[in-house]
Amino acid sequence: MKVLNPLVLALSGCAVAAVMFLATPLDAANVSSPPGVLRVCADSNYLPFSNQAGQGFENKVAEILAKAMGRKLQYYWGSYRDRGGFPEFLAISLDVGKCDVVMNMPYGAGDSGYTDSYYTSSYVFVTKKSAPAITSIHAPVLRGLKIGFEDETPPGDALKVVGLTNNVKNIKVFDIASDKNASPRDMLEAVRNGSVGVVVTWEPAIGYFLKDYPDLKIASVPAEQMGPGLPAMRFSFAMSIGVREKDTAMRNAVNRALKSQKGQIDAVLAQYRVLAPPAKSEPY
Numbered sequence: 001m002k003v004l005n006p007l008v009l010a011l012s013g014c015a016v017a018a019v020m021f022l023a024t025p026l027d028a029a030n031v032s033s034p035p036g037v038l039r040v041c042a043d044s045n046y047l048p049f050s051n052q053a054g055q056g057f058e059n060k061v062a063e064i065l066a067k068a069m070g071r072k073l074q075y076y077w078g079s080y081r082d083r084g085g086f087p088e089f090l091a092i093s094l095d096v097g098k099c100d101v102v103m104n105m106p107y108g109a110g111d112s113g114y115t116d117s118y119y120t121s122s123y124v125f126v127t128k129k130s131a132p133a134i135t136s137i138h139a140p141v142l143r144g145l146k147i148g149f150e151d152e153t154p155p156g157d158a159l160k161v162v163g164l165t166n167n168v169k170n171i172k173v174f175d176i177a178s179d180k181n182a183s184p185r186d187m188l189e190a191v192r193n194g195s196v197g198v199v200v201t202w203e204p205a206i207g208y209f210l211k212d213y214p215d216l217k218i219a220s221v222p223a224e225q226m227g228p229g230l231p232a233m234r235f236s237f238a239m240s241i242g243v244r245e246k247d248t249a250m251r252n253a254v255n256r257a258l259k260s261q262k263g264q265i266d267a268v269l270a271q272y273r274v275l276a277p278p279a280k281s282e283p284y
Contacts, residue, residue, distance in 0.1 A: 033100045041076050042058060043078065057268055094243075102242040106240070115241040137159065145170075145196075146170050147199075148198065156173075188206055191213075200221060
């Protein structure tokens with residue numbers, strides 16, 4: 001959700017926050033999808049989300065949807081991590097009709113179009129199994145640890161609010177969401193090798209890699225107030241599939257496929273350690 005790319009937007013709020021500033025499509029209302037094809041905008045090298053070899057969980061979900069819709073799957077490849085990030089990626093791809101859907105739009109984000117949510121997940125604390133349990137941004141144990149996080153994300157903002165980033169010697173800022181040579185796995189490696197005591201990150205970004213780190217554990221970051229008089233900050237978010245705002249036919253078709261293929265999609269999400277969809281989605 002920064003690893004989250006789009007989640008840095010809002011989430012970033014994760015993005016997940018930037019979706020709020022998407023460029024206005026020049027002629028989005030007049031763009032139509034070729035018959036019999038589902039064109040997907042995707043990052044060509046950003047596992048565990050997607051890659052050109054089709055190894056990411058978003059690739060797998062796209063395959064399920066295309067088959068259910070009776071369409072041939074076709075990709076428009078780009079990178080969320082080029083200059084301008086995820087908002088620019090959308091502006092030069094989905095918004096101008098080079099594809100029909102993007103697989104990771106925060107549910108309820110901005111003025112862009114989006115489907116029903118197909119999963120909800122959370123930011124998590126990642127520590128060694130031998131380390132004390134951490135269940136809150138306010139946990140006293142955090143003041144004695146070097147903390148890894150991505151800037152411009154909900155936990156990054158929360159850590160600043162509670163004063164845990166004042167001493168630069170006690171933090172490590174990762175830049176996975178803008179460095180195409182970096183991998184979310186780098187954050188797990190930092191915990192394993194002791195360069196940080198804890199990482200706070202988006203679970204879908206690291207869940208699939210955890211099988212290679214049996215010495216690590218995770219715990220969800222709970223929603224909580226950051227201080228007196230401040231509103232509660234939450235760290236779990238629903239994700240949907242982005243479509244052009246006025247493309248109601250595509251949105252409705254994808255929603256039907258999401259509903260009919262829920263079992264298969266949930267199985268993919270479980271395989272990649274992405275949390276299952278909630279009973280009711282809450283817009284970001």
